[in-house]
Amino acid sequence: xxxxxxxxxxxxxxxxxxxxxxxxxxxxxxxxxxxxxxxxxxxxxxxxxxxxxxxxxxxxxxxxxxxxxxxxxxxxxxxxxxxxxxxxxxxxxxxxxxxxxxxxxxxxxxxxxxxxxxxxxxxxxxxxxxxxxxxxxxxxxxxxxxxxxxxxxxxxxxxxxxxxxx
Numbered sequence: 001x002x003x004x005x006x007x008x009x010x011x012x013x014x015x016x017x018x019x020x021x022x023x024x025x026x027x028x029x030x031x032x033x034x035x036x037x038x039x040x041x042x043x044x045x046x047x048x049x050x051x052x053x054x055x056x057x058x059x060x061x062x063x064x065x066x067x068x069x070x071x072x073x074x075x076x077x078x079x080x081x082x083x084x085x086x087x088x089x090x091x092x093x094x095x096x097x098x099x100x101x102x103x104x105x106x107x108x109x110x111x112x113x114x115x116x117x118x119x120x121x122x123x124x125x126x127x128x129x130x131x132x133x134x135x136x137x138x139x140x141x142x143x144x145x146x147x148x149x150x151x152x153x154x155x156x157x158x159x160x161x162x163x164x165x166x
Contacts, residue, residue, distance in 0.1 A: 022135040024041055024135075024139050024142075025041070025042045025043065025044055025045050025049070026039055026040065026041050026042070026142075027039070027040050027042060027045070027049065027050070027053040028040075028114050028117065028118070029053070029057055029068075029114065030113055030114050030117065030153070031061075032156065035153055037114075037117060037146070037149075037151075037153070038056070038057065038060065039143075039146050040052075040053055040056055041139075041143075045073065045075065046075050047075040047078040047079065047080030047081055048080060049075075050073075050075050050076060050078075050080070050081055051080050051081060051084045054066075054068065054081075054084065054099065058098075058099070065096075065097065065098055065099070065100070066098065066099045066100070067099075067100050067101075067102070068099065068100070068101045068102070069101075069102045069103075069104065069112075070101065070102075070103060070104065070112075071103065071104050071109075071112065072103045072104070072106055076101065076103070081101075085099055085101070113153075113154040113156060116154040117151050117153070117154065120151040120152065121142065121145055121146065121150075121151055124145050124150060124151070125138070125141060125142055125145065128141055
Protein backbone atom coordinates (compact mmCIF):
# COMPACT_ATOMS: atom_id res chain seq x y z
CA UNK A 1 0.00 0.00 0.00
CA UNK A 2 1.17 3.52 -0.74
CA UNK A 3 0.00 6.17 1.70
CA UNK A 4 0.11 9.75 0.48
CA UNK A 5 -0.51 13.03 2.18
CA UNK A 6 -1.71 15.37 -0.54
CA UNK A 7 -1.82 19.09 -0.68
CA UNK A 8 -1.57 21.84 -3.25
CA UNK A 9 0.02 25.26 -3.21
CA UNK A 10 -0.56 28.21 -5.46
CA UNK A 11 2.66 30.08 -6.13
CA UNK A 12 1.76 33.67 -6.77
CA UNK A 13 1.50 35.96 -3.81
CA UNK A 14 4.84 37.44 -2.82
CA UNK A 15 6.86 36.56 -5.89
CA UNK A 16 4.88 38.38 -8.55
CA UNK A 17 3.28 41.37 -6.92
CA UNK A 18 3.77 43.23 -10.18
CA UNK A 19 1.36 40.94 -12.06
CA UNK A 20 -1.14 39.15 -9.82
CA UNK A 21 -2.63 37.30 -12.82
CA UNK A 22 0.47 35.13 -13.12
CA UNK A 23 0.12 32.09 -10.94
CA UNK A 24 1.17 28.49 -10.81
CA UNK A 25 -0.56 25.76 -8.84
CA UNK A 26 1.40 22.74 -7.65
CA UNK A 27 0.05 19.48 -6.37
CA UNK A 28 2.35 17.69 -3.97
CA UNK A 29 2.18 14.33 -2.23
CA UNK A 30 4.42 12.63 0.30
CA UNK A 31 4.67 8.84 0.20
CA UNK A 32 4.70 7.78 3.83
CA UNK A 33 6.53 4.49 3.30
CA UNK A 34 9.09 5.49 0.68
CA UNK A 35 9.62 8.98 2.09
CA UNK A 36 9.35 10.39 -1.44
CA UNK A 37 7.84 13.71 -2.40
CA UNK A 38 6.00 14.02 -5.73
CA UNK A 39 5.22 17.36 -7.31
CA UNK A 40 3.25 18.32 -10.44
CA UNK A 41 2.40 21.78 -11.79
CA UNK A 42 -1.14 22.64 -12.91
CA UNK A 43 -2.88 25.78 -14.14
CA UNK A 44 -5.44 25.56 -11.35
CA UNK A 45 -6.62 23.39 -8.48
CA UNK A 46 -9.81 21.70 -9.65
CA UNK A 47 -11.39 18.27 -10.16
CA UNK A 48 -9.66 17.62 -13.47
CA UNK A 49 -6.21 18.46 -12.06
CA UNK A 50 -6.87 16.39 -8.96
CA UNK A 51 -7.85 13.30 -10.96
CA UNK A 52 -4.82 13.74 -13.21
CA UNK A 53 -2.49 13.98 -10.20
CA UNK A 54 -3.97 10.85 -8.61
CA UNK A 55 -3.44 9.03 -11.91
CA UNK A 56 0.22 10.07 -11.77
CA UNK A 57 0.49 8.66 -8.25
CA UNK A 58 -1.04 5.42 -9.53
CA UNK A 59 1.52 5.27 -12.34
CA UNK A 60 4.30 5.58 -9.76
CA UNK A 61 2.76 2.68 -7.80
CA UNK A 62 1.08 0.45 -10.41
CA UNK A 63 0.40 -2.53 -8.15
CA UNK A 64 -0.20 -0.69 -4.87
CA UNK A 65 -3.45 0.28 -3.25
CA UNK A 66 -3.34 3.99 -2.49
CA UNK A 67 -4.55 5.78 0.62
CA UNK A 68 -4.86 9.54 0.10
CA UNK A 69 -5.11 11.73 3.17
CA UNK A 70 -5.97 15.29 2.21
CA UNK A 71 -7.83 18.44 3.09
CA UNK A 72 -11.50 19.10 2.46
CA UNK A 73 -11.17 21.08 -0.78
CA UNK A 74 -14.42 20.99 -2.73
CA UNK A 75 -12.80 19.38 -5.78
CA UNK A 76 -11.64 16.44 -3.62
CA UNK A 77 -15.32 15.69 -3.10
CA UNK A 78 -16.50 16.85 -6.50
CA UNK A 79 -18.20 14.83 -9.19
CA UNK A 80 -15.04 14.31 -11.27
CA UNK A 81 -13.27 12.70 -8.33
CA UNK A 82 -16.34 10.67 -7.37
CA UNK A 83 -16.63 9.34 -10.92
CA UNK A 84 -12.92 8.49 -11.01
CA UNK A 85 -13.05 6.66 -7.67
CA UNK A 86 -16.17 4.76 -8.71
CA UNK A 87 -14.45 3.65 -11.92
CA UNK A 88 -11.25 2.61 -10.09
CA UNK A 89 -12.98 0.81 -7.22
CA UNK A 90 -15.93 -0.67 -9.10
CA UNK A 91 -17.35 -3.84 -7.62
CA UNK A 92 -14.52 -4.12 -5.06
CA UNK A 93 -15.12 -4.46 -1.34
CA UNK A 94 -14.02 -1.32 0.50
CA UNK A 95 -11.10 -3.24 2.02
CA UNK A 96 -9.81 -3.94 -1.51
CA UNK A 97 -10.31 -0.50 -3.06
CA UNK A 98 -7.47 0.66 -5.31
CA UNK A 99 -7.81 4.21 -3.96
CA UNK A 100 -9.16 5.21 -0.57
CA UNK A 101 -9.48 8.85 0.53
CA UNK A 102 -9.63 10.32 4.02
CA UNK A 103 -9.88 13.96 4.97
CA UNK A 104 -7.98 15.89 7.58
CA UNK A 105 -9.99 17.80 10.14
CA UNK A 106 -11.14 21.19 8.78
CA UNK A 107 -8.64 24.05 9.19
CA UNK A 108 -5.89 21.76 10.48
CA UNK A 109 -2.83 22.25 8.23
CA UNK A 110 -0.61 21.31 11.17
CA UNK A 111 -1.80 17.72 10.71
CA UNK A 112 -0.50 17.54 7.14
CA UNK A 113 3.26 16.92 6.74
CA UNK A 114 3.15 18.27 3.16
CA UNK A 115 2.41 21.69 4.66
CA UNK A 116 5.81 21.52 6.41
CA UNK A 117 7.48 20.89 3.04
CA UNK A 118 5.62 23.80 1.43
CA UNK A 119 6.72 26.09 4.25
CA UNK A 120 10.38 25.15 3.76
CA UNK A 121 10.19 25.60 -0.01
CA UNK A 122 8.45 28.98 0.23
CA UNK A 123 11.00 30.14 2.81
CA UNK A 124 13.87 29.15 0.51
CA UNK A 125 12.18 30.87 -2.40
CA UNK A 126 11.88 34.08 -0.37
CA UNK A 127 15.62 33.93 0.38
CA UNK A 128 16.38 33.85 -3.35
CA UNK A 129 13.81 36.52 -4.17
CA UNK A 130 16.40 38.83 -5.75
CA UNK A 131 17.00 36.26 -8.53
CA UNK A 132 13.32 36.15 -9.47
CA UNK A 133 13.32 38.86 -12.14
CA UNK A 134 10.34 37.23 -13.83
CA UNK A 135 7.67 34.78 -12.78
CA UNK A 136 9.12 32.25 -15.23
CA UNK A 137 12.39 32.34 -13.27
CA UNK A 138 10.53 32.02 -9.96
CA UNK A 139 8.76 28.88 -11.23
CA UNK A 140 12.05 27.39 -12.45
CA UNK A 141 13.70 28.18 -9.13
CA UNK A 142 10.85 26.52 -7.23
CA UNK A 143 11.13 23.39 -9.41
CA UNK A 144 14.90 23.37 -8.91
CA UNK A 145 14.51 23.50 -5.12
CA UNK A 146 12.20 20.49 -5.32
CA UNK A 147 14.37 18.56 -7.82
CA UNK A 148 17.47 19.06 -5.67
CA UNK A 149 15.46 18.07 -2.59
CA UNK A 150 16.54 21.21 -0.75
CA UNK A 151 14.03 20.58 2.00
CA UNK A 152 13.90 18.23 4.95
CA UNK A 153 11.18 15.64 5.10
CA UNK A 154 9.16 16.18 8.25
CA UNK A 155 9.59 13.78 11.13
CA UNK A 156 6.43 11.75 10.67
CA UNK A 157 6.53 10.59 14.27
CA UNK A 158 5.43 14.12 15.14
CA UNK A 159 2.14 13.44 13.40
CA UNK A 160 0.38 11.33 15.99
CA UNK A 161 -2.37 10.04 13.72
CA UNK A 162 0.15 8.48 11.30
CA UNK A 163 2.93 7.35 13.61
CA UNK A 164 1.24 3.95 13.81
CA UNK A 165 2.17 3.34 10.14
CA UNK A 166 5.89 3.97 10.67
